[in-house]
Amino acid sequence: MLSVSDAQAIILNLVQPLDNQRDIEVVNLLTADSRILATPVTSPLDFPHWDNSAMDGYAVRYEDVQHSSAEKPAVLEIVEEIPAGYQPQSTIQPGQTARIFTGALMPAGADTVVMQEKARREENRVFILDAPKPQEFVRHKACFYQAGTQLLPAGIKLNAPEIAVLAAAQCPQLAVYRRPRVAIFSTGDELVSVDQPLQAGQIVDSNQYAIAALVRQSGAEPVILGIVKDDPVALEKVITHAIAIADIVISSGGVSVGDYDYVDKILESLKAKIHIRAVQIKPGKPLTVATFPSTDAINRVSPLYFGLPGNPAAVLVTFWRFVLPAIKKLSGITEGWEPAFLKVRSHDELRSDGKNETYLWGKLHLIDGVYEFHKAGGSHSSGNLINLAQTNALAVLPVGKTLIYPQEEVQVLQLGKD
Numbered sequence: 001m002l003s004v005s006d007a008q009a010i011i012l013n014l015v016q017p018l019d020n021q022r023d024i025e026v027v028n029l030l031t032a033d034s035r036i037l038a039t040p041v042t043s044p045l046d047f048p049h050w051d052n053s054a055m056d057g058y059a060v061r062y063e064d065v066q067h068s069s070a071e072k073p074a075v076l077e078i079v080e081e082i083p084a085g086y087q088p089q090s091t092i093q094p095g096q097t098a099r100i101f102t103g104a105l106m107p108a109g110a111d112t113v114v115m116q117e118k119a120r121r122e123e124n125r126v127f128i129l130d131a132p133k134p135q136e137f138v139r140h141k142a143c144f145y146q147a148g149t150q151l152l153p154a155g156i157k158l159n160a161p162e163i164a165v166l167a168a169a170q171c172p173q174l175a176v177y178r179r180p181r182v183a184i185f186s187t188g189d190e191l192v193s194v195d196q197p198l199q200a201g202q203i204v205d206s207n208q209y210a211i212a213a214l215v216r217q218s219g220a221e222p223v224i225l226g227i228v229k230d231d232p233v234a235l236e237k238v239i240t241h242a243i244a245i246a247d248i249v250i251s252s253g254g255v256s257v258g259d260y261d262y263v264d265k266i267l268e269s270l271k272a273k274i275h276i277r278a279v280q281i282k283p284g285k286p287l288t289v290a291t292f293p294s295t296d297a298i299n300r301v302s303p304l305y306f307g308l309p310g311n312p313a314a315v316l317v318t319f320w321r322f323v324l325p326a327i328k329k330l331s332g333i334t335e336g337w338e339p340a341f342l343k344v345r346s347h348d349e350l351r352s353d354g355k356n357e358t359y360l361w362g363k364l365h366l367i368d369g370v371y372e373f374h375k376a377g378g379s380h381s382s383g384n385l386i387n388l389a390q391t392n393a394l395a396v397l398p399v400g401k402t403l404i405y406p407q408e409e410v411q412v413l414q415l416g417k418d
């Protein structure tokens, strides 16, 4: 059977990122956080824009003060005071200085700043008590960034640091990738929606809500298509609609080997190419991944279809492990699609049958600055969703590994970190 890493490679290979011409929209900087930059940004401004002072102190000519000490201080005449935001009026001549403040423009003639702690002022004179280094505490024009070079590359997620850079570079509007559209539906005759009374044998369709939340958190836009009966005609109708409107389609249920699991058959009847039917993962083994012949040869790439298994734990695990990397690649992010694993200590004994790559849900706790994985209490049966609450990590036991002792190291996938 297909290993998890082979399945991941196949899936990422199938994903075509959004187009950097067609699939973009312009947004205001104030609403741009968490969006993906679609075009590289260059600025016509140097950073810093001018030579300026990195300290509160005195702007001096280095040659005037190079031999200064507490015993033999250089004595300079203060000819000007330059707060931040003001343009200096004078040129510093030999024997002169300007009082200067952090961020203020350096006056012509001066090349060095003496911090005020190393100087003693007496009216309009200042005694320099220590020799500075040449050009000390001067932030030179363009020393952080040169106008016209690349400021930010395309394909990065905009968080607070990038937003700050863009604001400083006076970019009030930006081209970002549009949000990927992800169509979601649930399959099963036993399913009812949250607001319907339950009859014997029925269960609530929790997957649709879980997947919608995961999709939204990934930066994509969920399109909810509801509950579909285990009925080939209804399934064909919803799949045909979904692939026409979405970049990615996610269904849950109906991909196993039961008599009522129709999803793969319908995909085949719609001429889909099924790339994956099962993966060596627990929970989540019956996983379908398919692509379709392109619906519109000019504008659209084939949507990617994920048929996730029905049980709620398998839905979460397979989304985090396989769907999220696909959404990230599709969204235009240029790197870091794959999940990052941490090595941490396990608080609990962890067991697997050794036949599948096994994912156990639980919580990372910080204990004296070191992460420790605590397995969720209660049953890890794939049919149990109650103990999934508060999960922030999945412990991973590779194929062949049947036991991890308490205090032993384990690989975990940390959730919700991006």
Ligand code: AMP
Residues within 6 Å of the ligand: 186, 187, 188, 190, 191, 203, 204, 205, 206, 207, 208, 252, 253, 254, 255, 256, 258, 309, 310, 311, 312, 383
């Ligand atoms: P299936 O993959 O269709 O055989 O479903 C496997 C298990 O998951 C069954 O016990 C279903 O009742 C349950 N299940 C399927 N779909 C959902 C859903 N949308 N929400 C919650 N549980 C589901």
Ligand code: MG
Residues within 6 Å of the ligand: 187, 188, 189, 253, 254, 260, 310
């Ligand atoms: Mg079913």
